[in-house]
Amino acid sequence: MAYQVSARKWRPQKFSELVGQEHIVQTLTNAIELDRVSHAYLFSGTRGVGKTTTARIFAKALNCEKGPATEPCDACVFCDEIREGRSVDVQEIDGASNTGVSEVRDIIDNVNYAASACAYKVYIIDEVHMLSRSAFNALLKTLEEPPPKVVFIFATTEQRKIPETILSRCQSFEFKPLSQKQIVEQLRVICDQEKIQIDSRSLGEVAKIGAGSMRDAQSLLDQVIAYCGAEVSHGAVESVLGVVGHSALETFVQHLIDKDAGALLALVANAAENGKDLNFFCRDLIEYFRDLLFAAVAKNPETILDGQIRDVEKLKQQAGQFHVDQLHQMFRVLSVAEMEMKRSSLPQAVFEMAAIRLTDARPFRQIDELIRKVGEMQPGPAQATQAIPSDDSKKKPETPRPASVAAEAPVAETARSQESPWEQIRMQVCEKKPPFQHYLSHCRVRAFEGDSLHLEFDDSFTLDLVKDEDKQSIIRETAEAVCGRPIKLKLSLRPNGSAEAKTQETGKTSAAEKAPTASGIEPSASGAPSKKQMSKTESEIIQNALDIFGGVVIR
Numbered sequence: 172m173a174y175q176v177s178a179r180k181w182r183p184q185k186f187s188e189l190v191g192q193e194h195i196v197q198t199l200t201n202a203i204e205l206d207r208v209s210h211a212y213l214f215s216g217t218r219g220v221g222k223t224t225t226a227r228i229f230a231k232a233l234n235c236e237k238g239p240a241t242e243p244c245d246a247c248v249f250c251d252e253i254r255e256g257r258s259v260d261v262q263e264i265d266g267a268s269n270t271g272v273s274e275v276r277d278i279i280d281n282v283n284y285a286a287s288a289c290a291y292k293v294y295i296i297d298e299v300h301m302l303s304r305s306a307f308n309a310l311l312k313t314l315e316e317p318p319p320k321v322v323f324i325f326a327t328t329e330q331r332k333i334p335e336t337i338l339s340r341c342q343s344f345e346f347k348p349l350s351q352k353q354i355v356e357q358l359r360v361i362c363d364q365e366k367i368q369i370d371s372r373s374l375g376e377v378a379k380i381g382a383g384s385m386r387d388a389q390s391l392l393d394q395v396i397a398y399c400g401a402e403v404s405h406g407a408v409e410s411v412l413g414v415v416g417h418s419a420l421e422t423f424v425q426h427l428i429d430k431d432a433g434a435l436l437a438l439v440a441n442a443a444e445n446g447k448d449l450n451f452f453c454r455d456l457i458e459y460f461r462d463l464l465f466a467a468v469a470k471n472p473e474t475i476l477d478g479q480i481r482d483v484e485k486l487k488q489q490a491g492q493f494h495v496d497q498l499h500q501m502f503r504v505l506s507v508a509e510m511e512m513k514r515s516s517l518p519q520a521v522f523e524m525a526a527i528r529l530t531d532a533r534p535f536r537q538i539d540e541l542i543r544k545v546g547e548m549q550p551g552p553a554q555a556t557q558a559i560p561s562d563d564s565k566k567k568p569e570t571p572r573p574a575s576v577a578a579e580a581p582v583a584e585t586a587r588s589q590e591s592p593w594e595q596i597r598m599q600v601c602e603k604k605p606p607f608q609h610y611l612s613h614c615r616v617r618a619f620e621g622d623s624l625h626l627e628f629d630d631s632f633t634l635d636l637v638k639d640e641d642k643q644s645i646i647r648e649t650a651e652a653v654c655g656r657p658i659k660l661k662l663s664l665r666p667n668g669s670a671e672a673k674t675q676e677t678g679k680t681s682a683a684e685k686a687p688t689a690s691g692i693e694p695s696a697s698g699a700p701s702k703k704q705m706s707k708t709e710s711e712i713i714q715n716a717l718d719i720f721g722g723v724v725i726r
């Protein structure tokens with residue numbers, strides 16, 4: 172193949188070509204401009220983020236025929252020599268292979284002679300943390316009394332291994348990992364120059380695995396091009412990089428929506444059999460869930476989601492099938508799994524367990540609601556029910572008193588009929604805005620008479636979401652269209668809102684009617700719950716705690 176992309180070929184030769192690290196470039200060029208060049212610099216940061224490249228450009232800027240200049244010409248004899256590593260005045264030393272004191276002595280003996288041709292003598296010591304202690308000590312003398320026109324540039328991936336005495340004599344710069352966007356842009360420049368056809372999603376995958384390192388991303392791109400040639404298909408990229416495709420992520424989430432654990436496990440097993448990296452799979456899922464969350468909470472997800480990488484419509488549709496709490500929980504389950512997979516000798520098993528756990532994610536309940544519910548589970552029902560409403564009225568003044576609404580049960584009963592106006596409204600609203608499928612599964616019709624539609628929500632979280640003016644107007648306008656008259660919409664939190672509402676058919680029985688035993692636990696003849704009732708109580712408490720704190724039972 173004629174084209175050979177490589178980190179070397181595309182190494183930036185001028186400050187203006189450097190990607191990222193603008194703050195460092197700014198400080199270095201200011202130093203040149205103000206003639207305040209320090210005698211020692213320390214460049215630290217992860218590999219492949221431009222430390223040595225910046226050091227070389229800086230050496231050229233100091234020594235350029237037209238300099239010291241804030242930007243080297245990259246054409247004069249000095250720039251040429253430095254770029255090609257031939258300059259006697261700019262030396263690059265690999266700290267990893269020259270760790271001893273004798274190598275450092277060679278440098279130090281040399282330091283006191285003036286530069287032969289260049290303005291500055293520059294010593295670039297890469298992987299400087301590998302130097303031995305005695306080598307550092309020898310170096311320290313020179314740093315304490317530096318000869319004029321000598322600049323040391325130390326580069327390291329492990330700043331914490333540098334002795335404090337050295338650190339304190341250097342101007343220190345921390346190089347940041349490059350963003351995915353910065354890497355993609357640079358890869359795009361390279362591919363355009365090399366006439367490689369590749370889509371943005373593929374470049375995104377390459378950049379992602381590069382994890383902030385331009386050099387790693389460029390070598391991965393080399394691999395992909397070596398495999399595919401000048402026309403790179405997305406499927407080929409996925410197989411070279413060992414990542415699962417976008418469609419696999421969509422399918423994974425669809426299985427979650429269907430609560431089909433078997434299909435999920437089959438999908439994971441299939442990915443492993445096809446040589447996919449399950450760590451990447453898990454990481455990609457984390458990102459996918461982040462995007463689902465964005466789609467669920469943002470008014471215009473199109474503005475924050477990358478349409479070239481994601482099918483935003485599909486995301487919105489899938490996000491609508493979950494409660495925001497569930498998405499949060501799933502995100503967290505996967506984040507924990509990703510960390511555990513790295514430590515485990517059985518990463519696939521960890522991933523599979525996480526997949527099963529995902530099918531179990533449920534919306535959180537408010538902690539005050541849980542405390543109230545735990546209170547309701549205490550033996551004396553009279554005591555519990557007395558304490559609850561007063562507590563409730565203090566915290567949620569908007570909670571309507573049950574007595575103030577008439578004839579709730581019969582109306583709610585009719586709402587269950589397929590042909591009822593409410594059912595029509597509900598279906599039409601959900602058709603217009605799929606997330607309402609979820610919101611409205613957490614509410615019931617408290618009253619629907621004349622021009623008033625009163626909806627009661629199980630939890631304040633969903634209530635707060637639907638209280639949004641835009642969402643309210645969707646319900647109101649749909650109701651007005653169905654009923655053919657103006658409708659006043661009222662939203663409130665269900666009094667004594669209990670978890671039971673979720674398991675019972677909505678609207679069947681009002682909380683007021685059930686008030687004495689709101690939790691559904693009948694006191695036994697003695698007034699204390701039976702053993703069976705008690706065990707149910709305990710497991711419910713535990714489950715609620717798990718839901719709130721997102722934990723799992725270990726034993």
Ligand SMILES: [Zn+2]
Pocket residue numbers: 234235236237243244245246247248249250251
């Ligand atoms: Zn030059």
